[in-house]
Amino acid sequence: MDESKAANQFWLIDQHGLIKQSLGDKVRDEIEQEFRRDEDDWGTEENGLEEVVRKVKPTVLIGTSTQGGAFTETVIREMAKHVDRPIIFPVSN
Numbered sequence: 087m088d089e090s091k092a093a094n095q096f097w098l099i100d101q102h103g104l105i106k107q108s109l110g111d112k113v114r115d116e117i118e119q120e121f122r123r124d125e126d127d128w129g130t131e132e133n134g135l136e137e138v139v140r141k142v143k144p145t146v147l148i149g150t151s152t153q154g155g156a157f158t159e160t161v162i163r164e165m166a167k168h169v170d171r172p173i174i175f176p177v178s179n
Contacts, residue, residue: 093120097142100151103132136161143168149176 098105098121102112106123108130113122139147139161147165149156157176165172 090120093118096121097123097138097144099133099135099138103134104128104138106130106133136164139164144172145169146173147175149174 098117100114102109104123105113105117105121106125106128108125109122135156136158138144144165147157147161154176157174162172162174165174
């Protein structure tokens with residue numbers, strides 16, 4: 087798989103929601119352009135974790151923030167609707 091296709095498999099979310107082009111200077115410099123989503127698919131409003139899980143149907147969640155509690159019961163139940171055995175790594179906790 088080439089780098090572009092691999093990057094397309096990652097959905098990064100921070101305190102502003104899904105990392106998108108429209109966030110401009112709110113996105114940390116170390117987040118490369120390949121990981122920033124286009125508004126064409128998501129719109130310009132904030133897109134939180136639950137909405138991204140509902141739309142993307144991920145098989146793995148990796149939490150690396152310093153804030154606990156992002157993986158709420160609602161988020162986990164939404165993920166479980168689409169994945170028989172979800173993998174969840176709350177690394178930050």
